[in-house]
Amino acid sequence: MGMLATDSQQIGTVIGFALFWGLIVLTVVNFILHGVMLRWLRVDDSSRWDSLGQPTVILNNSIRNQFKVFRFVLGSASRQLGSSRVRTICRAIRIVLLIYLIDFVVIAGALFHHSLTHKH
Numbered sequence: 001m002g003m004l005a006t007d008s009q010q011i012g013t014v015i016g017f018a019l020f021w022g023l024i025v026l027t028v029v030n031f032i033l034h035g036v037m038l039r040w041l042r043v044d045d046s047s048r049w050d051s052l053g054q055p056t057v058i059l060n061n062s063i064r065n066q067f068k069v070f071r072f073v074l075g076s077a078s079r080q081l082g083s084s085r086v087r088t089i090c091r092a093i094r095i096v097l098l099i100y101l102i103d104f105v106v107i108a109g110a111l112f113h114h115s116l117t118h119k120h
Helices: 002-044 046-051 063-074 076-080 084-117
Strands: none
Touching: 002 046, 002 063, 002 084, 063 076, 063 084, 076 084
16 A cells, blocks of 8 residues: 555656656747747837737847737737738647647646645
């Protein structure tokens, strides 16, 4: 019986480690996708890029600009663009954000469950 608990703890640790590193990888992928999307938006639809505050991934990026970009990516405006490559990358960003959210919720739920079942 003791061996099973140890095996399940090891499996839980490996899964937790993988989920944590999944968040790190998704964060990097999200930064890259945003950088490409903003560059393509600047080239393909400069008036839209201007209306978002001429954002970049890191520099010239205020909370207000980031909120506008976030609303643009998640909203219908990105689906109505003439540029198919910007529409496609916005769809990819939405998918990455969804996977990130699921990963984060699973980690938070596992930590919460662990805190309830392992009182010290």
